[in-house]
Amino acid sequence: MAALGKAAARWAPGLWRRAVRAAVWLGGRRFASGGAQSPPTFGLLLDIDGVLVRGHQVIPAAQEAFRWLLDPQGQLRVPVVFVTNAGNISQCTKAEELSAQLGFQVEPDQPLPRNDFPAIEGVLLLGEPVRWETSLQLITDVLLSDGNPGTGLATAPYPHLPVLASNTDLLWMAEAKMPRFGHGTFLLCLEAIYRKLTGRELHYTGLTGKPSLLTYRFAEGLLARQAAQRGWAAPIRSLYAVGDNPMSDVYGANLFHQHLQTQQEGAARSCASILVCTGVYGPQAPGPPVPAPGSEGSPFHGHRDFGFRPELLQAAHVVSDLHEAVRLVLRKEGWAL
Known part of the structure; x- marks a missing residue:
């Protein structure tokens, strides 16, 4: 702080740009394209805390997920951007930390002019x-x-x-x-x-930061730039945002999806929200039962200035963990598992 x-x-x-960049990390090296798989037309926006890690502990399902996202040469098969609200650590330090935890090279976003x-x-x-x-x-x-x-x-x-x-x-x-x-x-x-x-x-x-549109627009640009660096000519049309927090991750992804339906600029046409149960949201969490996000009686955990729109808390998909989320996305996109 x-x-x-x-x-x-x-x-x-450049204050606004630095504030946005504090919430977004770019994953993956500029690898040359390989294999017979056609260029991806979709990309992943992955939250970190509660999806990839819990504190300093890697969630095992996250490591399994990257087995599907990396080719035999250790290259990302699709563009991936890590989108986190945590701003208490530099991008370079976070990239080094994630690289050690996930087992492949994660690079920070390059500073804007x-x-x-x-x-x-x-x-x-x-x-x-x-x-x-x-x-x-x-x-x-x-x-x-x-x-x-x-x-x-x-x-x-x-x-x-x-x-x-x-x-x-x-x-x-x-x-x-x-x-x-x-x-x-x-x-x-x-x-x-x-x-x-x-x-x-x-x-x-x-x-x-999430759930603001500014953050998602910036992340969309990073996905497109990563695809261009990899030589993937096909535009990134579909985005999949995976998170554990209904208010920031699901709300933000759904808000951005609505925004994309009304816009003509940019290549992206959709942003599907995927809620995992390894973090803030979890049906089996200890304590009293918590109403499903957006249901009657569920508490509003969002900031007062974003307003409360219950329909935006409804995830397009609810899965157990990142491994299941990645398998779901690859199946929807017709990619071999």
Whole structure:
């Protein structure tokens, strides 16, 4: 988590692009095409936590899944992009970590060219901190003092400084049996504190990460670029988004699918949501029964600014794990298993 105010808050040009890139990782090398399989016309958007790993432990089914995604030479058979809301680690470090865990080379996205945007003063929130109370105090000080916490103001300014947040996940899955509080829970605390102190609502200049359309549009571009690097001439028409969190992964994929139905630009025509049961969502999870996503009585875990549309929480497919998800996709696309 990074909190920036006037005293230390003039962030470099390209802020929005960096916020989006913090949520997207590109998987796979630029291998030469091999084998007799026709070029793929589909691509995979894979979540990480709860789909590939639980904390530092690889989910065995994820390793099995890549047996179907890699050819005998260890080359990806289809374009794959890892899309995660976690922004507390650099792309290069995450790529190295995934490479060691999955057993093949994962490369980070290449930085985009910088544009000449004017400097902005405000607050950038990327992920839940270790010491919540200290960070909540610091961010509140910056907002209530208009970026000058050393001086203080008699009246809290409103509108306050711009606030950008990436990752609104209320929960995420690590090694523990129960879900862990995510950055969305931290934002909920910040919103409640600000409202309690000022009587006003905290306003976000923008939200990135899943389920925002901005993240999925960026990921679609990475899939197309990866296909071009591999020499696959066929356009990527169908996207399959695999995740464990109904609110971020399923909601976002369905929202993007609706968006694609109304757009003419770009090659993609569909984005199917696939929900796995190895993370936040799991019918056999300990504790009281949880209503199915989108059903009557199910709690809304999304951020207030995204609104609640129950139909977007309904996954196109619910499977046990990534292995089953990959087999489902390959069968639907008519590829040999």
